[in-house]
Amino acid sequence: MTQWHRLLGRLANLIDAFAPAGGPPPRTLWAFIRWCLDGSWPVIWLACLVSALAGSMEVVSAWYLGVIVDSVSNSGDPQGYVLQYWPMLLGYVAFFLAVRPLAFGVSAAFNGITLPINIYPLIQSRLHRWTLGHAVTFFDNDFAGRIAQKQAQTANALTLTVTESINAFVFAIASLAGSAVLLAAIDWRIAVVLFVWLVGYIWMIKWFMPRVRSRSKARAAARANVTGQVVDTITNVKTVKLFGHTDHEDRAALDALGLFRDRMLEFGTLSTAFRFALMGVAGILPVVLIFSTILLWRQGIATPGDIAAAGAVSMRIAQMTGWVSFTLMGVYSHVGEVEDGMRTITPPHTLTDAPNARPLPRIAGRVGFENVGFAYGRDAGGIEGIDLVIEPGQRIGLVGASGAGKSTLVNLLMRLYDAEQGQITLDGIDISTVTQDSLRQQIATVTQETAMFNRTARDNILYGRPDATEEEMIEAAKRAEAHDFILDLQDHMGRKGYEAFLGERGVKLSGGQRQRIALARAFLKDAPVLVLDEATSALDSEVEAAIQDTLIDVMQGKTVIAIAHRLSTIAQMDRIIVLDHGRIVEEGSHDTLLASDGLYARYWKRQSGGFIGIEETAAE
Helix, strand or coil: CHHHHHHHHHHHCCCCCCCCCCCCCCCCHHHHHHHHHCCCHHHHHHHHHHHHHHHHHHHHHHHHHHHHHHHHHHCCCHHHHHHHHHHHHHHHHHHHHHHHHHHHHHHHHHHHHHCHHHHHHHHHHHHHHHHHCCCHHHHHCCCHHHHHHHHHHHHHHHHHHHHHHHHHHHHHHHHHHHHHHHHHHHCHHHHHHHHHHHHHHHHHHHHHHHHHHHHHHHHHHHHHHHHHHHHHHHHCHHHHHHCCCHHHHHHHHHHHHHHHHHHHHHHHHHHHHHHHHHHHHHHHHHHHHHHHHHHHHHCCCCCHHHHHHHHHHHHHHHHHHHHHHHHHHHHHHHHHHHHHHHHHHCCCCCCCCCCCCECCCCCCCCEEEEEEEECCCCCCCCEEEEEEEECCCCEEEEECCCCCCHHHHHHHHCCCCCCCEEEEEECCEEHHHECHHHHHCCEEEECCCCCCCCCEHHHHHHCCCCCCCHHHHHHHHHHCCCHHHHHCCECCCCCEHHHCECCHHHCCCCHHHHHHHHHHHHHHHCCCEEEEECCCCCCCHHHHHHHHHHHHHHHCCCEEEEECCCHHHCCCCCEEEEEECCEEEEEECHHHHHHHCCHHHHHHHHCCCCCCCHHHHHHC
16 A cells, blocks of 8 residues: 555656746747646656557457457357467456556546646646736736636646546547557558548538637636626625615626626537537448448458457447547637636736846835836826935825825835836835845835735734744734734634634724734834835724834834824824825925925814815815
């Protein structure tokens, strides 16, 4: 048993299931398939060889049948038949009980163990890595569920394409080649009959398969649209219920399902026509081959064993034709799904590391914006002509009406977008010359829309620094006023405290609880630059007051950029930067800006513990 497990282990590890891809994915089908399977080709070709060997067993079986029939016909002594032909009979037994099972068993092992368990994760991991490299705009423009489904759909479809092609086509080609040799040994004219039939069969396949592929691609796109629509609705189910739009979402889902049903009907109609044509063509072969061999027997050219062998071969090919054709239809369907997924996932990355990008070393925290402009590719909007220097350890507040450019400034610093003009530096290093991950590892961020994973509370906090100790993680939670409520958590599986799962996007928590976990994550990260984008907006006054001292302590020695509409939260900052229509219009301390009686002073006068109002924006 140990040897058996060791053999299976070797078969399972013939392919490195998580090997990275060599470069970006191509955008043409066959080049994309080669990219997905790169590194596994030697094993795939070996599996083809084993499958061909198994396919040849069918021809040997028919040949053996013919030999036995002829031996029986030629034997004049039924009682002494076994003694006369025992070597042949022993070979027959050995073939069916040892050689044939071994060939099929090894082929099954490659198709059941070696290939699928390795090729699927190989493709999925490569597609997922490429997807993660896309800029945030890629995800803004599509459904999360649709993107995820395209990854799984493409990996699954291509895995099935490989395994089914080897299991059916290579097997069938070997069987056909062997059958042609066997029939040619009887008489070359029988082999010609098989060849003519094969030409007609291939012509039929050639007519149907492109149509199958096209309709499969349309069906896959419609299915993905259904998934995207349903995931979008479920993700925002609370909004659906608050607005009383259950019927509206139901109609949207029905519309998507109706389109999917139409595409399925088109595919099913073609599939039915294909099956009918296939059965007709497959039925021709046994009739023609057997009658042709009988004619040769009447002329003394063929033997009874030849008729039996030709009959066995023709019926096996006819049966195999149906199996292979439906497999081929499935493969073309899979190829259509691969093509559909390829179009979604493989667009070039729009925001990439420079070819010679290096990791950003640990920084002191000096931030510089030099004539920076960014308008999201439009002629207006965003920010323009931003010149700003933030010294290490300095705390600044960003103030402005909605759309003034505050979040744009922070997103550019995080390099979620590339500045369209100017330069952004950290400690004098242009951020476009360093790797994106190393840049973002130096900046801790807490946003108003706090992102939670559907993982444990512990995992969500440790995301700030995965190698932190349990004590460091709990201390960060306590500083963020999150420890006590985390201890009271319990999910639907009965897991409690730090082991409780938070639900998709943290839906099981209140907005304030999510923000406190996000603050704990940022505290644990302990990066030299801290960005707070409405980081306490969801906290009630009591919790915010309790956390203020912690925030002041955490800010010590860090460069801090804080965005807030509630001006009282940034009044103690070293400097306040006022943005208006994408430009810096005022700059100074809270007291200096109030004394200047400008835009900041107007904001302050209009606000009484609330937010910069809509009426201010309208007045401008």
